[in-house]
Amino acid sequence: MGCFSSKHRKTQNDGGGERSIPIIPVQTHIVDQVPDHRKPQIPSPSIPISVRDPETILGKPFEDIRKFYSLGRELGRGGLGITYMCKEIGTGNIYACKSILKRKLISELGREDVKTEIQIMQHLSGQPNVVEIKGSYEDRHSVHLVMELCAGGELFDRIIAQGHYSERAAAGTIKSIVDVVQICHLNGVIHRDLKPENFLFSSKEENAMLKVTDFGLSAFIEEGKIYKDVVGSPYYVAPEVLRQSYGKEIDIWSAGVILYILLCGVPPFWADNEEGVFVEILKCKIDFVREPWPSISDSAKDLVEKMLTEDPKRRITAAQVLEHPWIKGGEAPEKPIDSTVLSRMKQFRAMNKLKKLALKVSAVSLSEEEIKGLKTLFANMDTNRSGTITYEQLQTGLSRLRSRLSETEVQQLVEASDVDGNGTIDYYEFISATMHRYKLHHDEHVHKAFQHLDKDKNGHITRDELESAMKEYGMGDEASIKEVISEVDTDNALSPVEIMREVALEIGVPVNTFKQNNVQEDGLYLPVLNNAA
Template sequence: MELCAGGELFDRIIAKGHYSERAAAGVCRQMVTVVHNCHSMGVMHRDLKPENFLFLSSDESSPLKATDFGLSVFFKPGDVFKDLVGSAYYVAPEVLRREYGPEADIWSAGVILYILLSGVPPFYGENDQSIFDAVLRGHLDFSSDPWPSVSSSAKDLVKKMLRSDPRERISAAEVLNHPWMREDGDASDKPLDIAVLSRMKQFRAMNKLKKVALKVIAENLSEEEIIGLKEMFKSIDTDDSGTITFEELKAGLTKMGTKLSESEVRQLMEAADVDGNGTIDYLEFITATMHLNRMEREDHLYKAFEYFDKDKSGYITMEELEHALKEYNITDEKTIKEIIAEVDTDNDGRINYDEFAAMMRKGNPDFVNNRRRR
């Protein structure tokens, strides 16, 4: 397995500063080449999102690599898949309808391209369900900034990748052959609107605060609330190692009568394994199970808010956020400013409880917790 030391897709774009349609086309070309190669070998990725594309090294010319094939499956022409997998912002409408094939990967790549060109996802909502509703409606906004200044060729490709009917959607080979996408194509090198980068920063930042807040909630659950989860952890951790492996999780959930497919268990495992070491420790388990059991109740949200609001003023200030996030190794002042900018909807430079609660309820990147029970 290759070590991808060059960082995530959005981080590289944001750090670079200068950003143009040609740069977006170059990134998208590498992504869709990966998809094309997978589809040629009869493999569907099923979880394409920016976090799953890493640069091999920090070199300017470093190739982009797809990672996390945990949800991928082999397919033959005509195969239809029904399990609900993926991540809310990037999921194709036919996946939500539980009847899909490899065209779903093109949709996800199209969503990433939309974000690369505008800084925001095409389908947005206050929670997962409203994101799904927007995906099913399929309305694309090309009238808000910066779209009027984006070339018609780029918009044409986005529309073709985000056709709601998978039968009408462009294939990976056709994407690579599109005039805007080709290396000698018509994508302009003129810098895109600076707002694209700042929106991309905000989109990335919001999920960082949410992860920390969920950990805070998990750490502050009462002994009574945690007792059942403690027992559950012990019963799943059959070798008493203090961590849960994928096999232990799968066996434990089956024993409890939870009817999840292997891919759903894997998705749960990956969502819970915050430090990415391949196992789930006790705190990670509590955090994930709390989320699974809908334990982000009002009182839990308020407890998490109070954790950040050290002086009990009813507001989280820049300094308080900085202090709290330091404990979780988020020390970059820029990121902290981005979090405030995204969550602070009344623009007073601080976060009140309503703004905090709205952020926590906003569409989660991963919706393993919202899957429908079979």
């Protein structure tokens, strides 16, 4: 499950976007409470958008970024583009360059989002826990954001690599995260997509600073405005976002979810699919009973509960979090957290990376009769019979067919479709991105998908078989593929429960089809996670 907004962006190390969610029509009214004297003036673009060149986004002349930077190896791919390592030609300094393909910005809203992202990064420039923007460039095909390179990796990567940590260490991590939230709020910004992947360490040094990145979903706080855009990432989204009426308090909720995961290894709200996760979030029942919670300090549980308070008016503020005894008063013990928490955290992170592959393999298993309508739809859009469609062809085709998809849903489809990130959508990418919309979720498809991967038919998928499949479907280079596999598999034998549950959760198949005698279902926790418990 990834971001579910039309404004979806990715971090330096992120993988890909996902699908839309149902809107739950429950209304509340949340108004920003920041006092006037602490509300900064929202900056305006330094150069107005040119009316003479309809292709420009940043409102300034096109520039060839290669005159200033040499682009190096790829750092990651997202729904809208690719992030590279780059070297400044004049100084030799190393940065990260996020290149956003303009043809994927299919609406004026998408173009405005890119401008807002740049404005916010410039507005927060100089803040210690925020990734620094170096500059922005635009050519006929892309918008390029050059920013500080955080070479220390993602938050969970470092925790897992260390192999152990304590409540005291978790308290230090949350302090850094909430420091960022406070900085954003005091500077008139809601981040709106706080999650572990968006926190990077500045370097590999032990004392490296933790920094927030990816302001693609962020917004400026406007006095009295009630925000309604459904944005964020499923596990971390606040209930008032689902109700389409929220303010800056949502960032504290997301930080509270991260704290919960730090302490027990899995999210507080879990279900068999995204829609189920949202239902659990709206119920807002937090589990402090299962392991390891009995051994977690009461002070830590108190803070989690206050950060995950359903009513945003009663939810603890960033300033109050930083004054909480578990953070400030030294109540977080040095006692190591149980190692099973790290195992759960590692598997929770890694299994998400297989979902794109799972969807695409599942699309292969559909019969011609089942996908006849989708096949015709694709053929009508593929006007030059190339076997692929561009984003322009997708947009034109949906418009011509009088599709009922909203602009937001079309953008989500665009971002979710291009699995291999090559700038076009092939037949199976199109099928995998649309199959859930047309209810093509039968358990036999999941079994067929597993059989497709299990080349030697021994009931398990080996590393070699998974690596071969990921290469077959263009799921990254050899190094990145090996990294995903090593995180998911520890015994060179992925069982149907381990990999096909991910297929089931992604396309909406009941998961009880995949129980095995040696795997015990345990409430909200994933069976694969229970194996480590």
